[in-house]
Amino acid sequence: MASRSTPIAADRSVPGLIVKIGGYPLHHGGVGAIRSLGRLGIPMYAITEDRWTPAALSRYLDRAFVWPTTGTERSEELVDGLLTIGRSIGRPTVLVPTDEEAAVLIAEHAEALSGPFLFPPVDRGLPRRLASKQGLYELCVEHGVPAPASLFPASYEEIEKYAATARFPLVAKNREAFERRRQPAVHGTTRIGGPRELLELARGWGQVPGVILQEYLPREDAEDWIVHAYFDAESAPLAMFTGVKVRSWPPHAGMTANAYVVDNPELASMAAQFIKQIGFSGIIDLDWRYDRRDGRYKLLDFNPRMGAQFRLFESAAGIDVVRAQHLDLTGREVPEGEQRAGRRFVVENIDLPALAAYRRSGYTTPHAPARASGTELAWAAADDMKPFFTMLARFVRPGVRHLWQLWRSRRRAAAVVE
Structure with a gap:
């Protein structure tokens, strides 16, 4: 097993590009990917909504391509935009999609994009089917994977x-x-x-x-588990991680706010077998719910791309799924290593309200360790603090504006009464 002190032999001549479609400027997953590859000396680029998003201000970003999209554009328009960015970068670049639209677009237009970009080979229709609730359910039934x-x-x-x-x-x-x-x-x-x-x-x-x-799987009889992994062109796992979701926002049904790494060989084996059966290649983010009533893990969601909380997971060799993809697509070996168990991930801007909501409900998550072996914050990083402060400014500003407007309206009402 490689040790964490062993340098990761990344190809620094091949940049990475964070690809996002739609307006969601406060996305910690994109920031995490920029940092993860940027710390290896890999040049990083990103598509951003404007110049003042947290991702655009990361010290590890070489350039932000400001390209606001809605997700309703014609695919030809989006492909042309990506190709324009590729020409600007000027060398083969690894694509890192952060949403389903981007993952589907890349798969369905692989032939047009394969010149300037590197991405995992996958059947062109598979990511769209996996991102669809109906398509995923049909695949689960076909391959005997439990699902609600x-x-x-x-x-x-x-x-x-x-x-x-x-x-x-x-x-x-x-x-x-x-x-x-x-x-x-x-x-x-x-x-x-x-x-x-x-x-x-x-x-x-x-x-x-x-x-x-x-x-409906009652939360008092269920546990929320996550699997993140990277699979090569033969659908073999080069990095595989399992963890338990402690809190989400909105409560019990939204984005991960707090999670722990917990070893779960049974779940990892189930996920790897399913991926092999369907022939998927690339990064995955799976949501499973363990139903204690029948003792089965049930697959809820399949995200055929990097998950926002991917930095929860890292191996003893320093590998996460984004690093595994870059190494594999550039022809480098992905070092082996067990996942770092007990590690915790916290999304600062949503975990506080999530914690309050969960305490009111009295719900606790089984299998969450009493103490973390280490904590990865979504936004704050000692070597890259601008994204954190930018997030705070953009996160707090709407609330401050609302309070200001409320105060002004009350003052006007009081003046009318007087």
Whole structure:
């Protein structure tokens, strides 16, 4: 096993480019990837919404390409934009997508992008299918991977029939990952308590509901687990990590706010077998829920790209999934090493409200270590503090503006009364 002190033999002649589609400037995953590769001396570039995002101000970023997108652009327009950036960089560059849209775009237009860019080879239709709740569920059924029981209604009439026999509560999610960029039927994961609530909501979902109705796994009987990994062109894992989610924001249904590395060989084996069966290559971020009622891990989400919390995981050799991808695509060996167990990841701007919410609910996460062996903060880093302060400014500013407007409106009301 390689030790952490062993230098990582990265190819510094090959840059990395953070690719994002849509407006979400406060993305700690992109900052983490810039730092991870930048600390190895790899030139780093990123697509950003403006010049003042946390990623744009990282000391490890060589250049930010300001290119605000919405996710509703034609794919040809997005490909042309990427190719323009590739010509500006002027040498083969490893692509690091941070969202499903980017991962799907790269896979579906691999032939056009393969000249100036390096990325894992994958069947062009697979990332889109994996990012779709329906596509993922069908693959799970096909390959015998446990998943929550799900319905993909084609009409309101089908929902009416289902409501008469369904077991409540249940959850509703958007069927396709891209719907959040357009007109989503539901916002995030929506818990539905009974038939009347379901039918009321369904009236607003249109003639062809773009939703999935899914079995609810009670949090008191469940544990949230995550798997991050990188698979080579033969779908062999070159880096594999498992951990447990302690808190998320919004509570129990949103982005990871606090998580720990916990060894789980059973879950790692399940994930590796599924990836081999479907023939995927690249970075994955999987969400699993362990259902203590039947003792099975059930796959909830498959993100065919880097997860925002990927820096939770690092091997004893200093390898994370982003480093593994760069090494593999540049023809370098990926050093072996066990994951650093007990390591903790904290997203500073959302973990505090998440902690308050979880304490009110009385929920605690099994398997979370009593003490962390080390903590990785999403934003703050001693060698790169500008992203942290930029995040604070952008995160706090809307709240301050709201309070200022509220104060001014109250003053006006008081003046009218006087």
